Amino acid sequence: MPSTTVTVGSAVGLHARPAAIVAQTVLAAGVPVTIALPDGAPVDAGSALMIMSLGAAKGAEVIVSSDDQATLDKIAGLIASDLDA
Numbered sequence: 001m002p003s004t005t006v007t008v009g010s011a012v013g014l015h016a017r018p019a020a021i022v023a024q025t026v027l028a029a030g031v032p033v034t035i036a037l038p039d040g041a042p043v044d045a046g047s048a049l050m051i052m053s054l055g056a057a058k059g060a061e062v063i064v065s066s067d068d069q070a071t072l073d074k075i076a077g078l079i080a081s082d083l084d085a
Contacts, residue, residue: 003065005038006076008056010083018083019051025078031068033075038063045075 010018014035026033026046034042035051038061043050045064056062062079066072 001034001065001067002069002072003063004072004076005061005063006079008058008060008062009080011058012084013057013060014051014054014062014079016048016052018079019048021083022051022075022078023048026071026075029068029071029074031066031071033064033066033071035075035079036063036065037061 008014023046033045035045035054036042037054037056042065043054045051064072064076064079
């Protein structure tokens with residue numbers, strides 16, 4: 001599965017609002033996407049609760065994976081941006 005490493009851009013990390021935005025985007029895309037911390041188990045990016053369980057703070061690196069390159073790029077872009085702005 002293709003993947004890319006992204007630095008979390010949101011000031012509060014991947015918590016409630018950013019996680020919800022990412023999860024909604026994944027669900028709308030309709031393709032599986034996972035997010036993981038380096039050396040961590042991947043979680044379903046279609047679940048805000050699973051994303052928040054990573055505890056990824058601003059500046060943390062996460063690995064985003066999906067078989068759909070366009071969706072992978074879109075989710076990686078969201079995670080890299082400040083979704084709290």
